Amino acid sequence: MAFGVAFSVKANLGVSPISCIPYIYSLKFDLTIGELTILMNSLFVLAQFLILRRKFTLLHLSQMLAVTVFGFGIDLAMMVIDDINANAYVWQLLMCLLSCVLIAFGVFLLVKAKLTYLPGDGLAVVVSDTFNKPFGKLKVTLDSSMVIVGLASSFLFLHRLEGIREGTVIAALLVGSLVRFYNSRILRLDAWLGNDIPGRTALEPLPEGLNRYLVVTISREYGSGGHGIGQAIARKLGIAFYDRELIDITAQQSGFTEDYIRENEQKLAGTLLDELYMQNYAYVQDKLPPSDVLFLVQSKIIRDVGSRGPCVIVGRCANFVLKRNPNCFNVFVHADEEYRRSKIIHEYGVESLVSGKELEKLDRERANYCLKYTGEDWRDATNYHLTVDSSLYDSDEEIADRIIAMIPEDILHPETAPAGLPSAA
Numbered sequence: 150m151a152f153g154v155a156f157s158v159k160a161n162l163g164v165s166p167i168s169c170i171p172y173i174y175s176l177k178f179d180l181t182i183g184e185l186t187i188l189m190n191s192l193f194v195l196a197q198f199l200i201l202r203r204k205f206t207l208l209h210l211s212q213m214l215a216v217t218v219f220g221f222g223i224d225l226a227m228m229v230i231d232d233i234n235a236n237a238y239v240w241q242l243l244m245c246l247l248s249c250v251l252i253a254f255g256v257f258l259l260v261k262a263k264l265t266y267l268p269g270d271g272l273a274v275v276v277s278d279t280f281n282k283p284f285g286k287l288k289v290t291l292d293s294s295m296v297i298v299g300l301a302s303s304f305l306f307l308h309r310l311e312g313i314r315e316g317t318v319i320a321a322l323l324v325g326s327l328v329r330f331y332n333s334r335i336l337r338l339d340a341w342l343g344n345d346i347p348g349r350t351a352l353e354p355l356p357e358g359l360n361r362y363l364v365v366t367i368s369r370e371y372g373s374g375g376h377g378i379g380q381a382i383a384r385k386l387g388i389a390f391y392d393r394e395l396i397d398i399t400a401q402q403s404g405f406t407e408d409y410i411r412e413n414e415q416k417l418a419g420t421l422l423d424e425l426y427m428q429n430y431a432y433v434q435d436k437l438p439p440s441d442v443l444f445l446v447q448s449k450i451i452r453d454v455g456s457r458g459p460c461v462i463v464g465r466c467a468n469f470v471l472k473r474n475p476n477c478f479n480v481f482v483h484a485d486e487e488y489r490r491s492k493i494i495h496e497y498g499v500e501s502l503v504s505g506k507e508l509e510k511l512d513r514e515r516a517n518y519c520l521k522y523t524g525e526d527w528r529d530a531t532n533y534h535l536t537v538d539s540s541l542y543d544s545d546e547e548i549a550d551r552i553i554a555m556i557p558e559d560i561l562h563p564e565t566a567p568a569g570l571p572s573a574a
Contacts, residue, residue, distance in 0.1 A: 150255030151222030157248035160241045163314030166292040169299035177306040183224035190216040193268035197275045211265045245316040253327030284436045288429035325428030363459040366467040369482040371511040372489030374539045381549035383461040392463035403446040416514035469523040481533040488540035
């Protein structure tokens with residue numbers, strides 16, 4: 150991380166948000182960037198002490214050791230690369246990108262070590278835990294505040310803009326994304342360190358005793374009628390049905406409101422600001438983005454309802470959550486654009502005509518959600534036992550009959566399957 154900061158200074162395109170105040174003050178006062186980094190972060194540790202009081206522990210104090218090493222490391226890195234200069238803009242930009250890569254890798258290693266935080270991140274964690282505020286928003290607020298203070302200090306002390314340029318924006322947007330990239334690609338480090346990855350168990354096979362009931366999962370394109378088909382299957386088989394009912398159960402078990410769940414389940418962050426909130430969770434080990442928490446809670450609920458009795462479950466990656474359950478029959482429902490648009494207007498009550506682009510966007514949200522949390526292609530037919538074009542049939546009842554007829558007898562009635570025989574299609 151120290152070399153990342155040093156290269157960002159050398160690039161002369163603006164430093165990262167956490168370094169802009171030390172950099173600007175180093176141009177005014179007879180102190181190095183490293184010394185000012187230690188001083189600024191000491192104030193962050195002091196703020197944590199004032200908030201926590203008796204709850205302040207040696208673990209919080211250990212941040213001082215980390216930031217002291219970081220601060221002197223910055224000064225050492227500045228000395229090592231002192232002779233490196235980038236005059237052409239393209240070389241400055243490349244050096245700026247290199248600094249982001251190095252800072253992100255340093256953050257990745259620090260988080261994986263699970264020993265301490267840098268004090269800025271530690272302060273955001275403390276405020277989040279103490280006042281029950283979203284960590285991602287607090288991290289954005291803290292970084293933005295440092296940039297604002299840096300801007301004000303630059304004009305106050307230097308009478309010009311220094312240290313905050315396009316490189317600052319690049320670092321703010323890129324470092325968190327790179328940390329998430331390292332998290333998704335460098336997996337052996339967790340195994341070596343014995344780290345428990347949050348959510349790793351969500352897609353593991355169910356214990357043997359929880360596989361004895363029939364579960365039909367319905368994945369569907371928006372407007373293809375998967376909800377009605379699932380209801381018809383449940384009604385004909387006399388088993389439980391879960392779609393919107395999962396929203397009520399999730400609200401009871403998670404603390405999320407029903408409106409929040411309805412707006413955010415089965416899709417990822419939609420705006421740049423939302424993405425910034427989400428990527429900030431990569432800076433800490435024991436905080437999960439709300440979208441991850443929502444997926445984990447719903448995955449637990451899906452496993453729970455599937456273990457209590459036979460049922461039909463619509464959407465929410467249930468086929469992947471119940472992966473390798475031998476009594477799970479997975480169906481994907483799709484239809485042509487004209488059929489879907491007609492159903493959306495006449496059955497879903499959407500007054501305006503839904504365009505092909507909007508349908509594509511809604512399906513892409515579900516596909517991206519599936520890819521993130523399962524690593525699988527939502528539309529890949531090999532992930533399902535059966536795919537159905539609902540536009541070819543006259544009613545949900547007819548489709549339900551066809552689907553039920555395709556379920557193998559040992560899955561449809563697993564309690565009657567001969568002992569020792571595999572209960573799978």
